[in-house]
Every structure is written in structure tokens, then in C-alpha cells.
Amino acid sequence: MEPKNIVLIGMPGCGKSTVGRLLAKTLGMNFLDTDILIQHKENQPLQKIINIKGNEYFLRREEEVLMTLPGEGTVIATGGSAVLLPRAMEHLEKNADIVYLEADYGLIRKRLWNLKTRGIVLAPGKTLEDLYVGRKPHYEKYAGVTVRVRRRTPDELVSRIIGLLGRKRFD
Numbered sequence: 338m339e340p341k342n343i344v345l346i347g348m349p350g351c352g353k354s355t356v357g358r359l360l361a362k363t364l365g366m367n368f369l370d371t372d373i374l375i376q377h378k379e380n381q382p383l384q385k386i387i388n389i390k391g392n393e394y395f396l397r398r399e400e401e402v403l404m405t406l407p408g409e410g411t412v413i414a415t416g417g418s419a420v421l422l423p424r425a426m427e428h429l430e431k432n433a434d435i436v437y438l439e440a441d442y443g444l445i446r447k448r449l450w451n452l453k454t455r456g457i458v459l460a461p462g463k464t465l466e467d468l469y470v471g472r473k474p475h476y477e478k479y480a481g482v483t484v485r486v487r488r489r490t491p492d493e494l495v496s497r498i499i500g501l502l503g504r505k506r507f508d
Contacts, residue, residue, distance in 0.1 A: 342411045347438035349417040350448035357414035360495045367411040383456020392458045400425045418458040420475035437480035
């Protein structure tokens with residue numbers, strides 16, 4: 338029997354894609370990045386989708402993608418806004434361990450040097466700090482496990498996730 342999915346949630350820039358690829362490789366699981374899936378479906382970068390069609394359209398597309406993900410054996414790096422979609426998160430929770438990669442605001446600010454081109458759902462007039470403060474409670478709500486990112490390498494984060502979830506490596 339294939340293992341449950343592992344779904345990574347957290348702020349843009351916290352390392353979901355990087356850690357997700359390494360985690361999938363370590364555990365012998367598949368890997369999906371929902372931002373990449375959305376780009377492929379729309380045939381354009383995330384920021385262009387948001388600029389042309391708006392945040393609401395983007396969130397609807399993100400929800401569609403999240404609702405159709407495979408049920409087992411996959412590490413899934415979600416977009417940072419996935420937690421704003423309760424129906425999609427409830428769907429993911431049915432057969433996944435939800436892991437919140439918690440990064441402090443200073444680290445996110447440092448990593449998101451490309452905020453205007455990164456493809457982030459940010460309401461007009463809102464700052465990165467507004468986004469961080471507004472989303473943090475949503476990440477905490479859906480987290481089955483929380484892993485602090487600060488001062489940890491991707492390998493250390495993977496080891497921590499595996500330990501907390503009680504997963505077995507395929508050595």
C-alpha cells in the first residue's frame with residue numbers, strides 16, 4: 338500500500354518546493370508543485386495570470402488543481418495561498434500529513450526579493466508583512482506538524498519532517 342501524501346504549506350519563500358523535492362527523493366515518493374501545475378494549465382507564469390486575470394481567478398484555478406491531486410504516495414508543495422481555500426485544504430487533509438514550514442518574517446522578507454514577479458496573491462495596497470500576519474493563523478490551523486525553518490538546511494528539514502511523521506526512509 339502506498340503511503341499517505343505529505344502536503345507542505347507555508348509562506349512563499351519558506352522552502353516548500355526545495356524541501357518537497359528532497360523529501361520525495363528521500364522517501365521514494367512522487368513530487369508535485371502546485372504552482373508549476375497551475376502554470377502548465379494556464380500556459381503562463383503565475384504573476385502573469387494574477388496580473389491579467391486577477392487574484393480571484395488565480396485562487397479558483399488553485400482550488401481546482403488542489404481538488405484533483407492524487408490521493409497517495411506524493412509529496413505536494415502547495416502555493417502559499419492554498420490555506421485560503423478551506424474546501425481544498427479539507428480535501429487534502431483526508432489523506433495527507435500536513436506539514437507547516439514555519440519561517441519568521443525576517444527570513445521571508447530576505448528571500449522574497451522578487452515579490453512583484455513571484456506570483457503571490459497579494460491584495461492591492463497590502464504589504465508583505467500584512468500577508469505574513471494574515472496568513473499565519475491559516476497555516477497554524479491546518480498544520481498537523483510544524484517545522485521551524487530558521488537556521489536549518491533542506492537536509493535537516495527533511496530529517497526533522499521524517500522524524501516527526503514517523504516515516505521510514507527507503508535506504
